Amino acid sequence: MKIIIIGGGASGIVAAINYKRNHSSDDVLVIEQLVSPLKKLLASGNGKCNLGNSNINYSLYNNPEFAKSIIDGYDYKKFFSSISIETKTYGDLAYPVSESAVSVKEALLNSAKNLGISIKTEEKLVDYSLKDKIEVITNKGKYLADKLYFAGGLKSSPKLGSDGSVLDILINHNYKMKNPQPGLSPLFTKEKTKLVDGIRVKAVVSLFENNKLIHKEDGEVLFKEHGLSGIVIFNTMSLISRSIEKDHVISLDLLPDFDEKYLEKYRNSHKFSEFLLAFLNPKISSYLKDRFNSEDAIFKSLKDLRFTFDKSYGFDFSQVSVGGILVSEVDENLMSKKEKNVYIIGELLDIDGPCGGYNLTWAFASAIKSTK
Ligand SMILES: Cc1cc2nc3c(=O)[nH]c(=O)nc-3n(C[C@H](O)[C@H](O)[C@H](O)COP(=O)(O)OP(=O)(O)OC[C@H]3O[C@@H](n4cnc5c(N)ncnc54)[C@H](O)[C@@H]3O)c2cc1C
Structure with missing residues (x-):
């Protein structure tokens, strides 16, 4: 099987790792439009990466029940330990012991490399179509996939990659959404x-x-x-x-x-x-x-x-986008209800939480849940 993941951000890279761990003989390709993956992760937590929270209060997410159904059972300590990142907490906020987002990025990319995951950078999704297989069209060529994951983020901090382009493509494919607004901003x-x-x-x-x-x-x-x-x-x-x-x-x-x-x-x-x-x-x-x-x-x-x-202050100053593809468009494993073998994960979905590791928790947990 060939698996394509659009977006080499927090959710895309973790989805690639977890998928490949569970299906080692399948080919996994991540397509990222920037020159390198995980740019936003590097900026997270002021460069320290507040990667989780030891005491998640689900009611602070919008769509709290859906968020809980996906996050429940996800254990940030276990996942990060499995890629050689040990964590510590300040109050409830979880950070890598190194207090460095660079180490989290390196550990994720090492893990992806060791698993044989391909990452193509400076390549942008333009469209896709469902035939026998899923045809994925980028600015550089066409691919055929058996499963397609959308992990392109929404519109916050577009310099870090999330420019809303994947959302536009999904809207053209008739997905329903709540219009994104800047959250976590002045x-x-x-x-x-x-x-x-x-x-x-x-x-x-x-x-x-x-x-x-x-x-x-x-x-x-x-x-x-x-x-x-x-x-x-x-x-x-x-x-x-x-x-x-x-x-x-x-x-x-x-x-x-x-x-x-x-x-x-x-x-x-x-x-x-x-x-x-x-x-x-x-x-x-x-x-x-x-x-x-x-x-x-x-x-x-x-x-x-x-x-x-x-x-x-607008998307340029915002850490998360409020809104996105409605959660009613996906099933309990985040597969599209109308397009088989198409998954939507991370910030693209209409889930956002407050500061304190809630949004990376969502990105990572949704990646893991969808790649079991
Ligand atoms: C400055 C800042 C600090 C933050 N700090 C924290 C924190 O400490 N803790 C926390 O929990 N959350 C934090 N967040 C929020 C968190 O980083 C995001 O919620 C999370 O990164 C979302 O993950 P994602 O994979 O859905 O999207 P993203 O991480 O945005 O990744 C999406 C990727 O898809 C790529 N892409 C987009 N469109 C296309 C396309 N058409 N073709 C190919 N590739 C495409 C983008 O280039 C990008 O790399 C912070 C956000 C910002 C901006």
Whole structure:
């Protein structure tokens, strides 16, 4: 049998390895459009590769039940140990002991090479058609395959390879999808933030969707010249992208360690300027004075500083795409329901999770589940 995998990213390379391990006499070919595979993996986790999570909370994925059905049973420690990558955790976040994405890339490619997997680079899928076999058409030629895996990613960080081209091909083949939106990215707010550009605060972030609270998470928020960033904001942006058509307001509790009564008492026993000095970075105080025109309004904003969502920073700044091919288009092993022996894995499917190893977990687990 000849197996072709489109995309030499996280899911494509792991699918190739797992397939070949389970079917050693079959030919496995990976077609990758960039000059080298696994470019995005190299950038992951700030170059350290947060490759998994020891305590996955499935409810944080969209389509949580489907995600669970694929990931359940996948053991990142076991898989990575099998390619000579030992892992360690910081809290729940799993990294290679080397703390280097380069070592993960090398181990994956060594393993692929030792198994005899072919990887063709600088070759791009253009189309495919189903005949007796599956005809795979690239910018360089044609191949016949018995099984075809789509592992081309979606649209986030297109410089790292995922340019949406595979999604377009699948749409032409009548696959249903949810229009991808940038997730895990900074966001623009309607309110100006230039005065606090570069300031970081520990805050509790609440997300309101059409005036209803839908998420609360604490973390570090980084003010940008035109909006907000930081991991907690990245996660917030993904949730917004899941229902981008709705209205979203983000509220920051700038002083989560102090309750309102305590702050009120402090305020009443000090001059307002002293009160602000005691609790806030002076640049934030100046920002609040500029934005609000009464002491009461400034006081209220300390535990409820509101920003109206304007737009995301776009796919260039996004770590994962929200949306993709509907999970109802594939079966429990990720084979297409309408095209036999065609599989769709990784980010291409409508599954995304928050920061913390969730998205690589999905990419690797979907690769393994589909190649049993
Ligand atoms: C900066 C950054 C940091 C990240 N850090 C983390 C992290 O620490 N932990 C985590 O869990 N997740 C992280 N992610 C998310 C994670 O990397 C992705 O979810 C994951 O790589 C998706 O895997 P994939 O195989 O589906 O797609 P990709 O890794 O995007 O791979 C798709 C591959 O297909 C190729 N391709 C596309 N179209 C074609 C075509 N037409 N023909 C041939 N080849 C094609 C692309 O060139 C690419 O190599 C990060 C993402 C970014 C951008």
